[in-house]
Amino acid sequence: MPLTxxxxxxxxxxxxxxxxxxxxxxxxxxxxxxVRRTGGHLGPNLGTVELTIAxxxxxxxxxxxxxxxxxxxxxxxxVLTGRAGxxxxxxxxxxxxxxxxxxESAHDVIENSHASTALSYADGLAKSFELAGRTxxxxxAVVGDGALTGGMAWEALNNLGxxxxxxxxxxxxxxxxxxxxxxxxxxxxxARLRAGPTAMxxxxxxxxxxxxxxxxxxxxxxxxxxxxxxxxxxxxxVHCVTEKGKGYPPAEEDEADRMHAISPSxxxxxxxxxxxxxxxxxxxGAARSDVVCLTAAMALPAGLGPFxxxxxxxxxxxxxxxxxxxxSAAGLAMGGLHPVVAIYSTFFNRxxxxxxxxxxxxRLGVTFxxxxxxxxxxxxxxxxxxxxxxxxxxVPGLRLAAPRDPAAxxxxxxAAVAVSDAPTVLRYPKAAAGPDIPAVRRTDGYDxxxxxxxxxxxxxxxxxLAAACLAAADELARHDVPTMVVDPLWIAPxxxxxxxxxxxxxxxxxxxxxxxxxxxxxxxxQSLTSTGRVATFALPPAFLxxxxxxxxxKAHGLDASGITATVLKRLKAA
Numbered sequence: 001m002p003l004t005x006x007x008x009x010x011x012x013x014x015x016x017x018x019x020x021x022x023x024x025x026x027x028x029x030x031x032x033x034x035v036r037r038t039g040g041h042l043g044p045n046l047g048t049v050e051l052t053i054a055x056x057x058x059x060x061x062x063x064x065x066x067x068x069x070x071x072x073x074x075x076x077x078x079v080l081t082g083r084a085g086x087x088x089x090x091x092x093x094x095x096x097x098x099x100x101x102x103x104e105s106a107h108d109v110i111e112n113s114h115a116s117t118a119l120s121y122a123d124g125l126a127k128s129f130e131l132a133g134r135t136x137x138x139x140x141a142v143v144g145d146g147a148l149t150g151g152m153a154w155e156a157l158n159n160l161g162x163x164x165x166x167x168x169x170x171x172x173x174x175x176x177x178x179x180x181x182x183x184x185x186x187x188x189x190x191a192r193l194r195a196g197p198t199a200m201x202x203x204x205x206x207x208x209x210x211x212x213x214x215x216x217x218x219x220x221x222x223x224x225x226x227x228x229x230x231x232x233x234x235x236x237x238v239h240c241v242t243e244k245g246k247g248y249p250p251a252e253e254d255e256a257d258r259m260h261a262i263s264p265s266x267x268x269x270x271x272x273x274x275x276x277x278x279x280x281x282x283x284x285g286a287a288r289s290d291v292v293c294l295t296a297a298m299a300l301p302a303g304l305g306p307f308x309x310x311x312x313x314x315x316x317x318x319x320x321x322x323x324x325x326x327x328s329a330a331g332l333a334m335g336g337l338h339p340v341v342a343i344y345s346t347f348f349n350r351x352x353x354x355x356x357x358x359x360x361x362x363r364l365g366v367t368f369x370x371x372x373x374x375x376x377x378x379x380x381x382x383x384x385x386x387x388x389x390x391x392x393x394x395v396p397g398l399r400l401a402a403p404r405d406p407a408a409x410x411x412x413x414x415a416a417v418a419v420s421d422a423p424t425v426l427r428y429p430k431a432a433a434g435p436d437i438p439a440v441r442r443t444d445g446y447d448x449x450x451x452x453x454x455x456x457x458x459x460x461x462x463x464x465l466a467a468a469c470l471a472a473a474d475e476l477a478r479h480d481v482p483t484m485v486v487d488p489l490w491i492a493p494x495x496x497x498x499x500x501x502x503x504x505x506x507x508x509x510x511x512x513x514x515x516x517x518x519x520x521x522x523x524x525x526q527s528l529t530s531t532g533r534v535a536t537f538a539l540p541p542a543f544l545x546x547x548x549x550x551x552x553x554k555a556h557g558l559d560a561s562g563i564t565a566t567v568l569k570r571l572k573a574a
Contacts (some may be wrong), residue, residue: 003030003084009056020219024049027079028247036265037380038090040098041072043245043258051240054222055171058230059140060085065109069118069143070113071099072174081107091378093547095546100245110224111381112464114347115320116150118143125158126166126211132192138230139235142171145190146178146297149319150208158297160235163208173216175244178297181258184321194241203237212239217246258299269541270432274371276406278303279414281340285311289418294329294341296322301341302371312403322347326354333364345373345385352391355423365420374513375553378547386539390518393492394476397422400492402463405436412489419536429464429513431549437466445497452484457567458505459485462520464510469511471560476567491520499527502534505569511563512538513553537566
């Protein structure tokens with residue numbers, strides 16, 4: 001059966017075992033062909049082919065909700081629910097999302113790309129079904145062993161195991177990895193279970209029936225296990241052992257992360273912001289033995305690979321546990337070290353309370369490096385790092401920097417790790433770092449990138465948007481609108497000299513890739529006695545769809561022509 005003719009999971013139920021084996025290999029070939037071209041999560045999905053086929057043969061989605069934790073392992077689910085034809089534009093504007101999407105299909109119940117959440121959704125859904133008297137509905141949560149390193153998963157397991165009447169099936173997709181091999185005591189416990197069943201294990205102690213281990217690439221064995229779990233009518237853990245990257249030798253042989261996420265085959269090799277940070281933190285580590293690094297299961301994607309190779313005893317991977325990472329960093333700082341926590345901006349949202357109460361309240365020197373800040377592009381709404389710069393300025397004493405180029409990143413990182421009595425944060429996007437943008441001059445509080453002795457307009461360029469602001473200033477000059485461009489470097493706290501400078505201009509426009517609410521422009525406007533001259537030009541307070549970073553910035557006017565048009569419009573209105 002051609003994959004494009006699969007319109008519903010019911011199409012699977014008349015297939016023979018041989019047919020299913022052929023289908024599994026067709027799906028793998030389909031994923032390799034498409035994901036190599038568009039980019040996306042390849043390794044995790046190659047490992048869940050048979051598992052997902054078996055789930056859709058035993059359970060009746062969407063009546064029985066299938067929840068994926070995390071959603072990047074749901075590509076096979078998308079194919080089996082009639083969306084193979086959408087993979088030509090996977091993760092591209094107007095195409096299929098790289099994660100479950102409620103707007104795409106009724107089979108996509110949750111849109112999670114943040115780990116360790118599915119079990120809590122399952123707990124709530126099971127309770128709602130019980131209260132509604134819907135005893136015919138089962139809830140299935142597919143959870144990776146990496147996701148089980150997050151504390152939220154255990155909060156949910158604590159509740160689920162104590163409710164023997166609720167039919168929640170936890171499908172443990174155990175491939176021994178998140179990006180890299182799973183860490184900690186749980187990994188050791190699962191390794192013992194993979195060796196064979198035991199009289200008692202952690203899940204049974206919590207109140208679950210445990211089935212397994214099951215070969216996660218044997219459709220027949222999987223179906224039998226899922227049927228047994230469904231018949232029990234109570235909380236069950238089905239332990240499925242899978243191989244990340246299964247069936248594709250380049251992924252199977254990739255020791256780093258089994259081709260977890262790959263870029264489009266046509267993508268260039270321009271130096272990334274992540275690689276600039278990677279080199280800079282190694283240089284700092286060589287000069288300062290007190291600098292240590294932490295990551296939440298993302299050492300390589302966050303740029304800590306070179307540091308780990310050089311100083312392996314000074315890198316701590318805590319698993320997918322962002323809150324724990326931040327407070328553990330606080331403890332390291334209390335012990336006389338200076339921690340650098342490398343993390344994606346979107347995942348950093350989960351640890352705001354720890355930054356506020358465990359680091360800032362204690363006036364501890366911890367540096368947070370936020371990769372994928374601002375618009376990330378193809379990964380979509382759940383991965384845009386567009387919240388940190390609007391939220392973090394409320395933290396007392398915190399200093400937040402947005403480097404415009406590689407030289408600024410290195411300079412600001414050195415400055416950040418020199419702060420010993422407050423948290424510091426650097427943010428940069430998922431993008432090519434581009435060339436350095438030299439300052440015309442530096443004054444206290446900002447770099448001047450373009451002079452404007454007779455300027456009417458001041459553009460305050462935040463981070464990598466400096467290039468677009470300079471291009472906009474050139475366009476405005478052709479409209480006889482002289483413009484000055486400055487880079488504040490540190491966007492929180494607001495420097496008094498920037499406020500004084502802004503007061504001299506007819507129009508001030510801050511250009512930022514964060515949400516407008518709480519952004520630098522709003523804080524600058526509050527600090528000026530006159531109103532109306534300062535405008536924030538940033539992203540709307542909305543969940544933005546997936547597209548390329550360039551497309552998203554252009555759609556919201558955050559490119560040179562958009563900035564120019566906004567300035568001209570506001571000057572005319574004034």
